[in-house]
Amino acid sequence: MNTSTHQGDLISVPCRLTLTWREPAGLFVNRMFLAMRDKEELWAVKCHSCNRILFPPEIVCGMCKIRIEDKEENWIKLGNEGTLVQFYQVTGSREIDPSTGWHPKGQTFNPIGLIRPDGGNEWTILAHILEETDTAKLSLGIRIKAVWKPREERQGLMSDIKFWRIVEGQK
Amino acid sequence: MSQRVAIVAVGQTKYESNKSNLWQGDVAYDAIEKVLQQTGLTYQDRVKDGFGIDRILTAGEDHFIGRTSNPFWIHHYLGAFRMSHDNVSADAAFAVYHAVIDILSGHYDTVLVVAMTKESETSRPAIENCYFDHIFLQPLGLDYLSASALQAQRYMNKYGISREQCAMVAVRNRVNAKNNPYAQEPLDITVEDVLKSEMLASPIRVLDSKPPVSDGACALILTTEEKAKKITDKPVWVRGMGNCYDVHYLGDRDLADCDSLVTAAKRAYSMAKISDPLKEIDLAEISEEYSYQELLWTEGLGFCGRGEGGKWMEKGISQMSGSLPINPSGGILAGNPIGVAGAARVVEAVTQLRGEAGARQVEGAKTALAHGYTGACGQSHCVFILSH
Amino acid sequence: MAERVAVIGVGQTPGKRSRKDVSEIELVNEAVRAALEDAELTIKDIDVVIEGNMEFFEGTLYTDQWLVEGLGSCGKSGLKVNSAGDTGATIFSTGVSHAASGLFKTVLIVGFEKQDEGAYGGVGMRSEDSFFDIAGGSGRAIGSMWGTAISVLNRKSATEELIAKVRVKEAECGLRNPYSHLKLKITENDVLNSNIVIWPLRFLHICPTSVSSCAVIVAPEKEAKRLTRKPVWVKDYYCIHSGLQPRCGEPWLNVGAAYPTGPQFRWGVEQAAIALYKRNGITHPRKQIDYIESYSPSTWHEVDYYEALKLCEPGEAWKLIEEEATWPHGDIPFDLSGGVVSTNAIGATGLHRVAEAVIQIRGEGGERQVPRDVNLVFTFAQGADQFCTAAFLSKNL
Numbered sequence: 001m002n003t004s005t006h007q008g009d010l011i012s013v014p015c016r017l018t019l020t021w022r023e024p025a026g027l028f029v030n031r032m033f034l035a036m037r038d039k040e041e042l043w044a045v046k047c048h049s050c051n052r053i054l055f056p057p058e059i060v061c062g063m064c065k066i067r068i069e070d071k072e073e074n075w076i077k078l079g080n081e082g083t084l085v086q087f088y089q090v091t092g093s094r095e096i097d098p099s100t101g102w103h104p105k106g107q108t109f110n111p112i113g114l115i116r117p118d119g120g121n122e123w124t125i126l127a128h129i130l131e132e133t134d135t136a137k138l139s140l141g142i143r144i145k146a147v148w149k150p151r152e153e154r155q156g157l158m159s160d161i162k163f164w165r166i167v168e169g170q171k
Numbered sequence: 172m173s174q175r176v177a178i179v180a181v182g183q184t185k186y187e188s189n190k191s192n193l194w195q196g197d198v199a200y201d202a203i204e205k206v207l208q209q210t211g212l213t214y215q216d217r218v219k220d221g222f223g224i225d226r227i228l229t230a231g232e233d234h235f236i237g238r239t240s241n242p243f244w245i246h247h248y249l250g251a252f253r254m255s256h257d258n259v260s261a262d263a264a265f266a267v268y269h270a271v272i273d274i275l276s277g278h279y280d281t282v283l284v285v286a287m288t289k290e291s292e293t294s295r296p297a298i299e300n301c302y303f304d305h306i307f308l309q310p311l312g313l314d315y316l317s318a319s320a321l322q323a324q325r326y327m328n329k330y331g332i333s334r335e336q337c338a339m340v341a342v343r344n345r346v347n348a349k350n351n352p353y354a355q356e357p358l359d360i361t362v363e364d365v366l367k368s369e370m371l372a373s374p375i376r377v378l379d380s381k382p383p384v385s386d387g388a389c390a391l392i393l394t395t396e397e398k399a400k401k402i403t404d405k406p407v408w409v410r411g412m413g414n415c416y417d418v419h420y421l422g423d424r425d426l427a428d429c430d431s432l433v434t435a436a437k438r439a440y441s442m443a444k445i446s447d448p449l450k451e452i453d454l455a456e457i458s459e460e461y462s463y464q465e466l467l468w469t470e471g472l473g474f475c476g477r478g479e480g481g482k483w484m485e486k487g488i489s490q491m492s493g494s495l496p497i498n499p500s501g502g503i504l505a506g507n508p509i510g511v512a513g514a515a516r517v518v519e520a521v522t523q524l525r526g527e528a529g530a531r532q533v534e535g536a537k538t539a540l541a542h543g544y545t546g547a548c549g550q551s552h553c554v555f556i557l558s559h
Numbered sequence: 560m561a562e563r564v565a566v567i568g569v570g571q572t573p574g575k576r577s578r579k580d581v582s583e584i585e586l587v588n589e590a591v592r593a594a595l596e597d598a599e600l601t602i603k604d605i606d607v608v609i610e611g612n613m614e615f616f617e618g619t620l621y622t623d624q625w626l627v628e629g630l631g632s633c634g635k636s637g638l639k640v641n642s643a644g645d646t647g648a649t650i651f652s653t654g655v656s657h658a659a660s661g662l663f664k665t666v667l668i669v670g671f672e673k674q675d676e677g678a679y680g681g682v683g684m685r686s687e688d689s690f691f692d693i694a695g696g697s698g699r700a701i702g703s704m705w706g707t708a709i710s711v712l713n714r715k716s717a718t719e720e721l722i723a724k725v726r727v728k729e730a731e732c733g734l735r736n737p738y739s740h741l742k743l744k745i746t747e748n749d750v751l752n753s754n755i756v757i758w759p760l761r762f763l764h765i766c767p768t769s770v771s772s773c774a775v776i777v778a779p780e781k782e783a784k785r786l787t788r789k790p791v792w793v794k795d796y797y798c799i800h801s802g803l804q805p806r807c808g809e810p811w812l813n814v815g816a817a818y819p820t821g822p823q824f825r826w827g828v829e830q831a832a833i834a835l836y837k838r839n840g841i842t843h844p845r846k847q848i849d850y851i852e853s854y855s856p857s858t859w860h861e862v863d864y865y866e867a868l869k870l871c872e873p874g875e876a877w878k879l880i881e882e883e884a885t886w887p888h889g890d891i892p893f894d895l896s897g898g899v900v901s902t903n904a905i906g907a908t909g910l911h912r913v914a915e916a917v918i919q920i921r922g923e924g925g926e927r928q929v930p931r932d933v934n935l936v937f938t939f940a941q942g943a944d945q946f947c948t949a950a951f952l953s954k955n956l
Contacts, residue, residue, distance in 0.1 A: 015305040021237035026194025062247030062804040173661040233615035240643040246802040255798035260639045275660035302620040546624045
């Protein structure tokens, strides 16, 4: 039952929120990010109980609900090459400017790849940007490799990898 | 109550101003692992025979995490896969309340409650500003400190509460904290130190206030009477509880009153069949972020009459040596993050009743009161009466 | 449950793109008054108020605290729960819990979302992990919807044409529901030609962002019987979490690993259905359940749920569509309210599902009423690929 009896203009009061957050990466992820920044290496951990290989490395296995011990045998080095498990491309939506809540015009997006780096198992998936913008050239199962930014541009974040490139010479 | 509900394990992290090497999940797991180890319990989906945790409740608010659906990001730390899990957006005392309700409803038996906040990751005052309505109070730039300063002024003015009486609260809490290994900032201070400390928002001075930033987490496990006896020989029973809302707009109530605390406490006392709190309660862990609040809350809890909080403080009843010690842990004034604070009071009360409080132990404690609140100037309060 | 619980009142506000004529306080108050009127109670009769919404979307901390005047919760007990899209169903389960606890006589449950007031888009982009999620212009919700869509297509559970057929059904149902936000007169061609967001997900497949509020009043058995002649019983409810390891590629693990039967979004719903069916003697859901109100933020989800809820064999949802079994005249009507693709005010959505279930059981659905006796309804909501709360509501105890 709407009993509003407005006449004339409806007044809206503008309010702008500016909040910032700084998140520490955490016990395992910090180490992983440093390895990315300093050595172009991708590290995962394995749960000794269920054998899932998890990227990024986490201190708790969500399946077994136990701590993953910080032992050398639990750290798994992943390759810089991998398999494209799935991909998608956003064609009809646009990134939103968080400060205005509005869509800026004229944006295109590279396809996003769901990637299984070598050394991972069926529980290992990494989401990242694909270099190839023509999705006709992408197919499930193709081999791709990480293209790293130069050292001076790397900060210890996932964006240290610029994108993933199709490995040449595939069938 | 239709059945008895027990708290069978409690755990907390050390509270610190900046756990800068830890992600949110790491902090939460620090507390969670403790209660899992204490009880030897795992989660219902991992249990082969016997029973496990069948419900998880978190207390968190999206603004502090900076993302929607705040507990989602740490659900593997919570052990939430295949489990029933929900999130209460309030001080975690309300999550404990929800856990008791869940067990009384008969739908769940064993509930894990987790509260975690990392204030260091953002600006707490900027977020507190979002508590106020967008049209009238938020644009004034209010936060909990400035709103509390208004409340302090009104309360002290109306009843003649002195700055010294408030300072005594700060002193007792900070000095008590020296006995608490989890406390963030114990201090050896005097009333004079408090009165000389820098002014934050009149009349609240730096030492009248909790430390500005705090990180930490706590966890509890609650269960039915039957299961409690299988897990521990020191169950702590929830004898009574109550919560209550007050109005929101600061000008809609006399800030020298705390009607919602009076009602919440009455509900808890009535359920616990307590008619004389001063006599029947052995210790109280109550939530106060600024020193004047303890005086006001002691009135609301019925420890003394209206306007008598200051005089009551002077009697020394709430000192460690008194007959109703308040905050042997040092409370929030010694450092506790928002959201976690109320549940941390429950954790402390339980620790006391189990006789495990070490240097801060209140001897012979049998019945304790634990209290938390949500919202500036204590808009909603939640009170527990616990006993062993 | 210790005490059996019934729904004794429901109230909804019509979904809209924007309600600039009301504040949030007034919006929830509309739903509260409607529910009280439906239950023939006053606010004085309510003991406890449970509220839910996604606080970040409106930018207010502890929204339940701010809305006390609209909710009527001053001087009463209560709390706020938040579980993303599942919020509406979660507050329902929290309210039922309060009623079953023996401590309260009447529980008011209110959900709402007023997204015209917040920067949903900006906040929506903050629904991703800071370090690892890359949704590439879509935000988590749309990326997750794509996961469901591609999985349905790959399983051959439906073709794009059949999805368009279901979408038209949803639109027609929306036209018959006075509370529905979108009132679209569309054809299957309109749907097939609608803009691609992430192929095969199209604009018309996806729910809108709506403004609405929903209020439901529940009471334990003795009170319910005393207060109303048309109680609708909460037969059972179940809550389950699908999230496994959020930063490690969820919700996209559905493409192979963790959830072999399909997307993470659907796994929780399927598990909840299996558990509730077992506990309540449901062996032939299509026959034994009279009506379903689902949380389907896209048409692809609805079709996915035909299989997840065991209304048909895996890979055979297309049969139900061709038979129009889930249409108003079908044998297992589904989302005759128009569903979430017609209205999605996130904090309210799960509760609107309950309200619609109650309305159908009472036979008060007007133009959208199932044209036979409705005795048993299955309803659920889902949040952020993680939370799922499902319930059975019934006419008889």
